[in-house]
Amino acid sequence: MKIKVLVIDDSALIRSLLTEIINSQKDMEVVGAAPDPLIARDMIKQLNPDVLTLDVEMPKMDGLDFLERLMRLRPMPVVMVSTLTERGSEITMRALELGATDFVTKPKMSISDGMRDYTDEITDKIRAASKARVQTLSRQPAVQNNTPAPLRNPLISSEKLLIIGASTGGTEAIKAFLLQMPSDCPGIVITQHMPAGFTKSFANRLDSLCKISVKEAQGGERILPGHAYIAPGDKHLLLARSGANYVTQLSDEPPVNRHKPSVDVLFDSAAALAGKNAVGVILTGMGKDGAAGMAKMKQAGAYNFAQNEESCVVYGMPREAVAHGGVHEIAHLQDLPKLVLNYLTANSARALRV
Numbered sequence: 001m002k003i004k005v006l007v008i009d010d011s012a013l014i015r016s017l018l019t020e021i022i023n024s025q026k027d028m029e030v031v032g033a034a035p036d037p038l039i040a041r042d043m044i045k046q047l048n049p050d051v052l053t054l055d056v057e058m059p060k061m062d063g064l065d066f067l068e069r070l071m072r073l074r075p076m077p078v079v080m081v082s083t084l085t086e087r088g089s090e091i092t093m094r095a096l097e098l099g100a101t102d103f104v105t106k107p108k109m110s111i112s113d114g115m116r117d118y119t120d121e122i123t124d125k126i127r128a129a130s131k132a133r134v135q136t137l138s139r140q141p142a143v144q145n146n147t148p149a150p151l152r153n154p155l156i157s158s159e160k161l162l163i164i165g166a167s168t169g170g171t172e173a174i175k176a177f178l179l180q181m182p183s184d185c186p187g188i189v190i191t192q193h194m195p196a197g198f199t200k201s202f203a204n205r206l207d208s209l210c211k212i213s214v215k216e217a218q219g220g221e222r223i224l225p226g227h228a229y230i231a232p233g234d235k236h237l238l239l240a241r242s243g244a245n246y247v248t249q250l251s252d253e254p255p256v257n258r259h260k261p262s263v264d265v266l267f268d269s270a271a272a273l274a275g276k277n278a279v280g281v282i283l284t285g286m287g288k289d290g291a292a293g294m295a296k297m298k299q300a301g302a303y304n305f306a307q308n309e310e311s312c313v314v315y316g317m318p319r320e321a322v323a324h325g326g327v328h329e330i331a332h333l334q335d336l337p338k339l340v341l342n343y344l345t346a347n348s349a350r351a352l353r354v
Contacts, residue, residue, distance in 0.1 A: 003028040003130045006049035008040045008066075009081060010058045014106065018053055018081070021119050028126060037066035044074065051129045052078045053122075054100070056091050064094055071099040075136045077129035079122075081106060089201040096171045101129040101313060105195055120258070128168045128286035132313045148182035148211055148337075156344050157225035160186040161239070161246060161278050163270045163297070165263030167193040167285025169313025173333055174283065175206060178228060180337030183211045186279075186344065187223035187246065189239065191266045193259050193285065196234035203230045219250035231261035238269035246274070257289040263317070267293025276301030279340060282327070283307045285317035294326035303343060306330045 007018045007030055015033040022030045031047045034040035038060050040052070052070075056063045067078060080103035082092040092103050102125045104118060151157060162185070166174055170192045181188070194202065199216050206214040206228070217229040217237050223246040231237035232250065240249035249269075256262035263282070267290055270278045280297045282290050284307055294304050304327050306318040311333040321327050331339050 002026075003051060003126060004031045004047065004049045005029065005051050005053065005126060006031060006040065006043055006047060007033040007053050008035075008037060008058075008063075009033075009053070009055040010035050011055070014055070014081065018122070021122055022126065024119070025123050028123065028130075037061040037063070040066070044070075044076075050077065051126050052076065053081050053126070054078050056080055056082045056088060056095065064091060064098065067095055067098050067100060071134075072136060075099065075134045077101045077132045077134055079103060079125050079129050086201070089198045090205075092198060093171065093201050093205050099134060101125075101132045101134065102168050105197070124286070125168070128314050128316070131286075132168065134313075148180050148185075148341075150182045150184050151341065151345065152184070153345070157184045157186055159277055160344055161223065161270070161274050162186050162188040162281060162340065163239075163266060163274070163278050163302075164188060164190045164281045164283065165192075165266060165285075165290040165294075165317065166190075166283035167259075167263075167287065167289065167314070167317055169284035171202060173307065173311075173313075175209065176333055177281070177283070177337050178206055178210045178212060178214065180341075181210065181212050181228075182341075183226045185212060185226060185341070187225055188212070188228035189217075189223060189237065189248065189266065189270075190228060191231040191237055191261045191263045191290075193261070193263075193289070194233045196232065199230055199233045206230075217248045217250065219248055221248050223247060231266065234260065236261045236265040238265060239273045240269070241273055257287065259287075259289050263290030264293040267297055270302065271296035271300040274300075274302065276303075278302040279344065280304035280326075281306075281336065281340065282318050282321045283333070284312035284314055286314045287316050288320035290317050291320035291324040291326065294321045295324040296326075298326045298328070303347070304328050305336055305340060307336060308332050 236251040
């Protein structure tokens with residue numbers, strides 16, 4: 001059975017190009033193309049598509065308004081097609097909060113050639129979306145936003161590092177995790193698959209919500225307790241050392257596992273430099289990026305957690321990490337922050353007794 005896709009975009013050119021790209025794949029087909037959400041609403045009823053591609057900014061009804069109504073009344077996988085602007089990136093972050101599975105960006109220059117260059121990205125994300133778990137907006141589990149209790153242990157905060165990797169569905173999973181981190185938690189280093197221009201909005205959004213400070217990594221900054229550093233969308237993020245301190249390092253090396261930033265690049269650096277001082281967390285995402293790196297972290301003495309299948313949007317990366325033997329504990333997203341903090345506290349207590 002082919003994946004049935006409905007394309008929603010006010011640009012006739014984009015509708016035509018997306019149709020051409022999707023129909024070029026053996027496992028998917030465009031069953032309809034709508035110029036606005038009002039027409040799309042009727043087409044959804046008639047055609048029963050598996051996945052929607054949805055433009056962010058459209059006439060008659062804003063893409064976000066349509067998405068919010070859709071996720072309340074008829075939740076289904078949606079891949080947003082976004083413009084690479086500051087406003088576009090902020091709207092896209094909101095779309096992911098409302099339940100969109102993922103997004104692709106419209107190329108700025110030479111739209112026709114640019115969209116064809118995006119064939120792999122667009123079709124991969126449609127495939128992932130077709131397998132995604134989508135919940136009714138009103139039934140999505142509420143993110144617990146209780147004030148996290150401080151760890152009150154300088155040894156934990158200064159000696160340990162949390163190393164996190166995620167992809168599809170990861171923006172909301174990372175938010176849920178970071179909201180439960182106390183202000184004196186260990187430094188956190190994060191790679192989330194995301195294109196350039198969007199990670200800054202993502203970091204700023206998290207910074208406004210969390211007790212900890214969250215920023216897009218610049219490279220060369222000391223990794224401090226109570227701070228999280230997110231890989232920029234067009235660079236690999238690695239750990240480095242400067243004397244006794246851990247610092248961030250950015251790399252412009254080619255993609256790894258077709259991703260830049262790559263989770264494996266971050267995890268490999270954590271295995272090499274942090275060893276038993278690292279705690280790894282792999283969250284929802286498609287593919288296998290991070291699986292080999294997490295296994296190396298475990299061999300180097302790190303303790304690793306994976307999000308369970310039930311709470312993942314796409315159970316790809318955690319499944320692969322488990323299959324590679326790199327995971328110590330598997331848990332629901334709601335339970336992961338507490339388990340990580342409990343492990344840090346108990347591990348520190350053991351170290352102090354020794």
